[in-house]
Amino acid sequence: MVSGRFLFDSDPGRYDLLPHLLGSVVQPGTSWVDEDLFRRLHLAIHELLVNVTRHAYRRCDGMVEMHVSLGPNSLLVSLFDGGRSFDGAPDFALPGEPACGGYGLPIIDAVADNVRYRRWGGENHWQLEFLRTGGPTT
Numbered sequence: 522m523v524s525g526r527f528l529f530d531s532d533p534g535r536y537d538l539l540p541h542l543l544g545s546v547v548q549p550g551t552s553w554v555d556e557d558l559f560r561r562l563h564l565a566i567h568e569l570l571v572n573v574t575r576h577a578y579r580r581c582d583g584m585v586e587m588h589v590s591l592g593p594n595s596l597l598v599s600l601f602d603g604g605r606s607f608d609g610a611p612d613f614a615l616p617g618e619p620a621c622g623g624y625g626l627p628i629i630d631a632v633a634d635n636v637r638y639r640r641w642g643g644e645n646h647w648q649l650e651f652l653r654t655g656g657p658t659t
Contacts, residue, residue, distance in 0.1 A: 524590040561632040577604025
């Protein structure tokens with residue numbers, strides 16, 4: 522298993538570093554992760570970070586801790602933040618009417634195989650899982 526731990530500000534100006542951070546753990550083509558999965562991974566994490574910045578930290582500075590683990594059959598991303606708690610069960614439905622916002626969780630749900638949230642120990646804990654398709658590594 523390959524893993525990495527990253528700590529960074531919830532500043533959207535820093536999100537352009539995300540592909541580099543992810544690439545230090547997950548190199549498309551050097552494992553079962555292909556370019557398509559890497560793009561989906563990047564999109565899901567970016568959307569989640571935007572939600573953390575907007576809602577948990579109310580657009581103020583805050584710290585986010587991210588763990589990325591690549592195993593033989595799954596890629597697991599955990600994000601922790603000390604911001605305001607998520608006020609409800611994740612709603613992955615698209616907005617009924619066109620809106621400016623409200624698409625983050627549906628996008629995350631569409632590109633990740635499993636999405637989990639819980640508030641624990643005064644922190645928000647989001648977990649995104651991406652499963653290997655095409656069978657296990659031998």
